[in-house]
Amino acid sequence: MTPLSIEIIHSAEAIPRAAWDRLCPPAQPFLNGDFFAILERHGAAGPQWGWAAHHLVARQDDGAVVGILPLYLKSNVYGDFTGDWSWAGAYRQTGKDYFPRLLTGLPHTPATGPRLLVAAGEEGAAVRAALIAAAQNLTVDHDLSSWHVAFPDNTDLEALRAAGMLISDDVQFHWHDAGVGDFDGYLGTFSSARRRKVRAERKRVAESGLKLEVRHGDEIAAAEWPALHALYAATFEKFDNHAVFTADCFADLAAALGRRMVLFIARDTVSGAPVALSLCFRNDEALYGRYWGTRVAIDSLHFELCFYQGIAYCLREGLTRFEPGAGGEHKIARGFQPTVVHSAHWIADERMRTLIGRHLDMQRDAVAGYRDDAATHLPFRQEN
16 A cells, blocks of 8 residues: 555545545435535534544545544533543543543534545555554644544444554444334334333324424425524523524535435424424434424424434335434333444543543443343333
């Protein structure tokens, strides 16, 4: 393989579009130049929220881009879901600064998937290793505390582990298609008591008088986004949190991603105005739930839009997995299985690396125990 040069690019938009198109997995809603560039352009992945782009690009000596490592210098933990909130306090106790630190991940998006963009095969593996080494060196050379990779797929995870990075475990709740055919077939796998409960929840929504619809990004006009965005923002305001996406940002994402953005919308049947929504993304295999918002109080509407509509959509579209986002034990009763997900961490200071490694080793058994206990509460029939 020809020698590589690796440079830092401070904007996803500055990386050649042809390189993104060539190296990105097909149909990915997040891991592509559009997603990163739009979030950076609208500030959702910008300095206001603690994100500064430091993407690493690997080039051959002829200038061809053969690898991209999306990378941000982060001044806080907001929107990266790495689960390292307590580590900053440990650093303070030793008189060290934890922030800023480096992050490879999807801004505001705890979805699993590839993180290092390289070609398949041996050459791709060499580029992956070079990008990992470059990020580790960048951490050390700039006297940063750490570099984190949030929710990589198994290929990247094993490469990161081989490069000496610590691995942390967490639990999310994912739905998997077991070949049930349609939603009635899915409910047929539930115990009778759990099945009755789901049907009662769906009936309450059906009798509410709301009209439910499924729309893709390319089916939503730009003029519709302010009303839809207001529903999304209301959820953050309710919990005194910050809505980092703007209506214009959502409109640009919809235009760029098209059918890779999916909205489940409830409308008032008289005015036609949207009163609740669940905003999701998809690729050819999975649906990813991201945002929920409403301005009406209707029993079970959240379950209908965020879970049941998504499962039914997956079954219609042939998607085999539904990741509805981080947290939420209420997902278990709807058939979302506790699933261990991983992140990787390069801790520059050797002593802190040892201490955090011990902490993660102890945490691993607790996470596995929680997953196993949560699985006992799934709604499925027990086979004799």
